[in-house]
Amino acid sequence: MSLTYLEAIREAQARALRDDPRVFIYGQDVGAFGGAFKATKNLAVEFPGRVIDSPISEDAMVGMAVGAAIEGMRPIVEMQFADFSLVGFNQIVNQAATLYWRTNVPCPITVRLPFGGTSGSGPFHSQSIEAIYAHYPGLIVLTPATVEDAYSMLLEAVALDDPVIFCEHKFLYYHLKAEKLPDEALPVGKARIAREGRDLTIATYSAMVHEAIEAAKELSGDGWEIEVVDLRSVKPLDTDTIVASVARTGKLLCVGEAWPWGGVTAEIISRVTAEGFGLLDAPPQRLNAKETPVPYHPNLWAAHRPTARSVAAAARNLLRQ
């Protein structure tokens, strides 16, 4: 039996509901319909009354979750698309993210954001907004790249006493498969070496991990050994693992699907430069999406985001230095 990234998210929610009576799911179409992507398929039947359809009110959805968390519940909020979480942005960054610091009362909510580009989705169903949330103190931002991480990190997100922005990549929903669910996992906050190498480090996360691994395979044909660091969580960011990798390779390429201004890739370069400048044999580089909204047409979309091809090209440039 194999299961997809999306099924792993469904299974993690089922287990969280089964194991912890404090857990409930709140979101648009999540009930009998099972969610726009079917991430809550049959959960309303299995867990009656605990998988609740919300009105189209992202602000009130998050506010509701914060209140329930104050009262000891562990809500999971499903945003239909990450893009729509921006309507609930105020409650996430000003209410949820500040509650613990202001009052000492933890705010254990998980906000699931189906994010990232897929062909044909266009400007308002494709955004990668993890860096906006990571900017705010008080939030944890997770970006699983594998089926196993989607499962284990979602379970850990629900167990954590803080608001977690769980960025699940829609492009990985159906493509990615695993044979079984994991029995053990790296904890949140630890990055993973997705592929070992000695010539160059690619630090990346979520769907771009797979583009980076494809690029590394292509470059291995030319004799280059590329190390791919899968960040797993962008906040906290496991700077130690990245710096240790750069210590081995001397070169750093950061790849992200988000827009180029600021963001996770800029943050990594800033940290590695500040903390490990002497380890770098060449100026660190980064590769992001283009500085426009995410386009609709597949031809445009494929050129807008980093792909294995553009990652390989950026890596070659850096390797030549």
Added chain:
Amino acid sequence: MLQTAFDTEPSLDAKEERDIYLSAFRFMLLARVLDDKLAALYRAGKIHGGVFLGRGQEALSTAVGISLREGDVFAPLIRDAAGRLAFGESVLDSVRTHMGSPHGPMRGRDGNVHRGRPREGLLPMISHLGAMISVVNGILLARRFQKKSGTVGAACIGEGATSTGAFHEALNQAAVEKLPLVLVIADNQYAYSTPKSRQFACDSLARKAPGYGVGVQTVDGTDLSECLKAAGAAISRARTGGGPQLIVANLLRLCGHGEHDVADYVDPKLMNSSLGRDCVKAAEEFLARRHWLDASQAAGLREDIVHEIEAAVAQAQREPAPDPFAEEWRAIASEHLCEGQPEHRRI
């Protein structure tokens, strides 16, 4: 909070009625005198940031706070000093938060009206208007999950907040879930400087209630008696399964938006109208007419209140200021995931 409030007693005997009015008046006066003291401390430069007063809204605010019970939830807004006190907040919590004491509930991390004790049902407001309503909804939903029945949640806003999406989303959400929410709108004619004619175009905010499918009452917000009856009835209806209830109270803000604001934009005609009646004075006159409180008793009450407030201020003033070197600077509960300041890292 009173053990016996209107919502539990369909008919009160004369002594109970008197006790409730006297108790309510005490909270109104306590809030007024506390507000005056905070304004004086602000002018003396003893309070950093803003000071926002509830002058003119004490009757309404008290009525809400006093009608709630232990175990209920209250999300006050900036002009609810009276309701907070009636709900059970201490004078010291207010003074400490205004003065930034590390011993207050906000520990100097937030100030003035941004205070509360969420685990005791008193929510600390964020500045974004309407945002607390859905948080109250969440607490009420959690209680439904936990099979705790019989509690209600009250949230206070001004008429300006009804223009926000958060207000609409949360009231609609409460109606969809049939939550025991009481939403109290103090229509005090101005949102900061903006008159309500620039805020909405319907003739009364009460008209909005049927659109959401919630019950509504309109009251004279300067009249303690009307406010007590309306709050008691709304809370009782919510408590007994009647779903969300809206109260629209007409009154006038008898101060600036904050103490920095001279409020010269307020139409003098409004100040001279029935809306501009001082609810504290009106309540005192009402108590005198009923022979529940004579002039010397009122003076004695005021004296006691002044002593209580002066004691709290003296205590807070003796307390040390927050120490930035002792501050943890950690915004998440999961200590092991705290990134901290980059310069504190090794390498």
